[in-house]
Amino acid sequence: MTDNVENLILEHLRGLRPGQDRLESEMREVAARLTSLEASTAAGRRDSAHNYEEVIRQQSSIDQIRARIDRIEKRLEIVG
Numbered sequence: 669m670t671d672n673v674e675n676l677i678l679e680h681l682r683g684l685r686p687g688q689d690r691l692e693s694e695m696r697e698v699a700a701r702l703t704s705l706e707a708s709t710a711a712g713r714r715d716s717a718h719n720y721e722e723v724i725r726q727q728s729s730i731d732q733i734r735a736r737i738d739r740i741e742k743r744l745e746i747v748g
Contacts, residue, residue, distance in 0.1 A: 741747050 738747075
């Protein structure tokens with residue numbers, strides 16, 4: 669009887685092995701896809717930071733132009 673139980677357990681374990689192999693393969697695929705998503709998110713954040721930097725640079729230029737226009741208007745006495 670003990671041999672039958674041991675054989676039955678071994679049969680069940682052998683039956684589980686292909687499913688476990690499939691799950692391990694799927695987990696590797698999910699991990700690879702997650703890594704890809706993380707890289708894409710980092711790239712998006714980097715692009716966003718670059719765009720924000722550009723907006724700040726443009727605002728600085730606008731502020732400098734405004735200051736020059738204000739000085740010109742004062743010199744010409746056409747302050748609005």
